Amino acid sequence: MTSKIIVNNIGSDSGINTVTFDSNVVRGDSNLHSTGLALGAGSTVGAVTGVTSYYGDGSNLTNISGPNITGVIPSSSLSNVDLTGIRRDIALLSLQTAVDTNRVVYNLENSFIDQFENSTGLSTTTNVSRDRLDEFLFAGTQTAQSAVSYPYDGSDDYYTPGANIKFFLAYIWGAAGGSGYNYSSGGGGSRSSYTGGPGGFTTGTVTVRADTNTQAPTYVISPGQGGQGNDVTNNYTNGADNGGGRGRVNSHAGAGGGGGGYSGIFLQSKTHANSVLIAGGGGGGIGGGVGEITDYWGGAGGGLTGQDGGQSSHSSHANVSRGLGGTQTSGGAYGIGDYSQGSAGSALLGGDGGHMNGGGGGGYYGGGGGNHKNNYGSSGSGGGSGYIGHSSVSEASTQRTDMTTNSPSTIDPPGTNITGYASNAGRGISASNGENGQIIIIPYVEATTASGTAISKANTVTGARTKVSGVLLYKDAAGTNTLGTDLKVYFSCNGGTNFTELGASDFSVGSDFSTGVKTVYLAQKTCTSGTDVRYKIEFANQSGSKKAEVYGIALNY
16 A cells, blocks of 8 residues: 655755655656745756656756757757757858858858958968968968060960979950051051950969979960051951951951950960960951941950940841850851851951951950941951960959940050059050050969968957857878867957967867868867957978868857
8 A cells, every 4th residue: 555645835944955856756747836846955856757847947957858848948048058069060061151152251140251262361371371273271481483574576485384383373465456447449548546445354373283294384375466457458457366357348448457366375285275364355446437337346355255346226237247255155256247258256266357347356265257237337346255264273353344435545454553564465546456465474482381370350249259169171281280289279259369279189070071171170168258259270390291281160159
């Protein structure tokens, strides 16, 4: 027979601080009520069978299994919930997003993510450099050598970097198109005022990589020739070196100007497949003196797509007679009109113009020639496209300065503020041949240093922070780097006034982020309170046989 004690309330006496229930306590109903069960400080409830709910502040309940927790838990009650795994996953996902989308440094509400797309996330570096192509930090220096300028001189140049040259910066201007000649029955007409389109501007970093024979590669450096103009009768004008298309006239004199040639850098030989960087040439201006309408021009070279030629607005042209700019996949189309002598652009070649039309600009793909409608004038030819798509190229852009009128006295390409730009390279000039292109390269020597430090930029957060964790991506490019010794990480919450170092046990290596790149979880550390959260990375013991590369870092705070 089981004995029972039935009471309405159990309360601790003034001399009893703890009331403990063991596994033999049996419920009276399915609920324990805080108003009917008064537990003193330090009291515990252990193994009470059959209890389905408890009403009270919950301050004395511990280790309740997840399935028995229902309803909404206030955020103020989650201060002791371990969110480490969730934070790690968010940081890792943020880094993956940054890599996939080529994101520069950015913030989430409680995170800072940088995969070194550029250097904007860094405030201070000492003997630390950023690899521009593969985008990582390492202990080393990169020192610029003297710039070398290559003007157009009628022949190509060749550049073979020395063994200590890691990369070079390139600044490239395509050549401008030329002006044509005005109508005359058999020659002797004046030079047309219609200005050829300006050349494009391309810049980028070219990382030097050995060929299959482990030899330094040779680069072909090829500036373009400005578009030409010739007072010919029933013939083509001269074409410009590097793909400038020919202007044309039929049955009388008054030919359009030739397109400007591209300027480019090629790997080993000058072929379309070996293109490294190209700035497109501008389209040539039309011949003048018969049936012109004022809204036509030779298209500017450059950009991923060269500018289309200006389209005559006369109704007979039906908006189709202009030549189109070259693109990344094809030459610009030849305009539709009354003449068949012109042509579309193609790989590295600008198309020829029709009657009194200029030639298309040379480019990665050249611009198409414009066409003519009998007695109703000519439309412009297209500019050639630039190119920045080679696998060795990083931090690159290709641009153009669009034509908006047909006869500006001069029109310049982008990039004229670059140190070393000379001789009006790529400039279109009224009543003149187009200016030639130009190429400038600046080689860089790279050297590994034994140690180095990188500190992130100011990162102001909302409210004072005292704890930071994170994720680090790194690669053993040479040897095996010991985390906490050869590669160190520090956190700061007060703008770098105080840094807290992570010890060896604070690094936890997870699955590889990508081939050779390790995922390292950085334990939560307490730092001096502040509103500017930063990291510091230190490299030590680096050499030819031991080299660490850091590909990204994300902080949670």
